[in-house]
Amino acid sequence: MNKRTCDILIHNGQILTMDSDRRIYSPGAVAITDSRIVEVGSDPDLQQSFDARKMINASGAIVHPGFIDAHNHIVHTTCRGIFGNIHDAGPLPINFAEWKASVTDADEVAATALAEIEMLRNGFTMFIEPGSLFSTEAGTEAVERVGLRALFSPLYLWDRREPFDAIPALESPSLMARAPIDHNRCLRQLDAELYRNSDPQALVRGYIFVYGEGTASPELLKAAHACARGNNVPLHLHAGYVPHGADYYHAMTGTRQLLHLQELGILDERTVIVHANALDAEEETVVQETGCQIVWCPTAFFSLGLASSTNFKMSERYRQGTCVSLGTDGAFDCTPGETMLAAHYASQAYADPLSPGALLEMQTLNAAAAAGLDAELGSLESGKRADIVVRSSRSAEAYPGNNPVHALALRMRAGSVDTVMVNGAVVFSGGHSTRVDEREVYQTVSDSVTARANRIGVELSSEWQIANG
Ligand SMILES: [Zn+2]
Secondary structure, three states: OOOOOEEEEEEEEEHHHHHHHOEEEEEEEEHHHHHHOOOOOOHHHHHHHHHEEEEEEEEOOOOEEEEEEOOOOOOHHHHOOOOEEEOOOOOOOOOHHHHOOOOHHHHHHHHHHHHHHHHHHHOOEEEOOOOOOOOOOHHHEEEOOOOOOOEEOOOEOOOOOHHHOHHHHOOOOHHEEEEOHHHHHHHOOOOHHHHHHOOOOOOOEEEEEEEEEOOOOOOHHHHHHHHHHHHHOOOEEEEEEHHHHHHHHHHHHOHHHHHHHHOOOOOOEEEEEEEEEEEEHHHHHHHHHHEEEEEEEEHHHHOOOOOOOOOOOHHHEEEEEEEEOOOOOOOOOOHHHHHHHHHHHHHHHHHOOOOOHHHHHHHHHHHHHOOOOOOOOOOOOOOOOEEEEEEOOHHHHOOOOHHHHHOOOOOOOOOOOEEEEOOOEEEEEEEEEEEOOHHHHHHHHHHHHHHHHHHOOOOOOOOOOOOOO
16 A cells, blocks of 8 residues: 655554544544644554654653633733732732733733743643734744744724723723724724734734723624624624623613623624623523623633622533633633633532533634634644644653543643644644743743833732842
């Protein structure tokens, strides 16, 4: 038999394909040419079928589609250990919005590079950034340098300020000076990131994120929806973040947010509601009727202290067929690698458990759908992009190896990743970036945060004093 040629053959792996049958090949193999997967199957079959230019031996470890973080304000990664709670700055002289506004392009590059390395270490190959980068060019530079994928939106699309009365930590004169609450600015910028999508190989693509929570007028929402549909990209917005914000929306408009969005005709299968912590029964019906998607940010849910003031519906929504994906929101007290575990415990706490397999679907297939890229990403199947993670067979958390679905969803996080491929290129190998000097990235981000804090008069502190010298 004539063998076919491929660029890379990942062999001797436990391949979690996430295909429609959820097949696991063990031992299995994945053949890759250029940026795409050309075949997935049993190890003997593919070894017989392919001559590979390069072989990667997975040594029996789990191989899976790269995780996708469906909602991550990427630059917030660098406010770790500064704000205990973004809604309560405590003794700090500034609020969270002022901190956000103080960022420079160099700070954004530093934060994005750090967040990406952390994502690679946790098996992520893509994130969706919700319009909080002041310089998407700087962000793109960092994304391309480290080698992940990202989806970028224009900066803070909002044209009504009243809802900030309910969430004052998210408003400051400095932030609104850099991202004016202005209808015409938003209309002008709606399609600003979409030019990226004309290049099918682009790692950074564009979509539209409207800030939501009542900060967009009906006219802006309709224009954003029309622009998104006209350009075949998803439309995301925050909704149902916290109960008092949802109540404020009702008081301001006379209707609940999702009912209002349905009336405006902007909810459909490519509209993605982020958070959905505080929806009422009628809004749950709207989710079912419209088929809109939901991004769930479980670590943010816990940080916001909503456990006693909201009804937990994520498991029920998932069972009813809603496309629920997982996001981080801001990686303040966590990394994206803890998201599935947080979702697991949230569902357990409400006695409505989600299976490990459901969590993996939310972090792969469903997150790819939130990105509008489910035909390209989210599973290991012939024709899809080669965004592939090979875990380490030396990771203790992988054992016993009887249930790889459980191991991957709940036990294996940072440090258990050996190799990551994005778009067919190996960007992480032996547990480290192949593209950047990680120590340089870490030093740069520490320097960036120190300089930023000094600039705006925030004293960086630790709960316990650090003795220098
Ligand atoms: Zn958000």
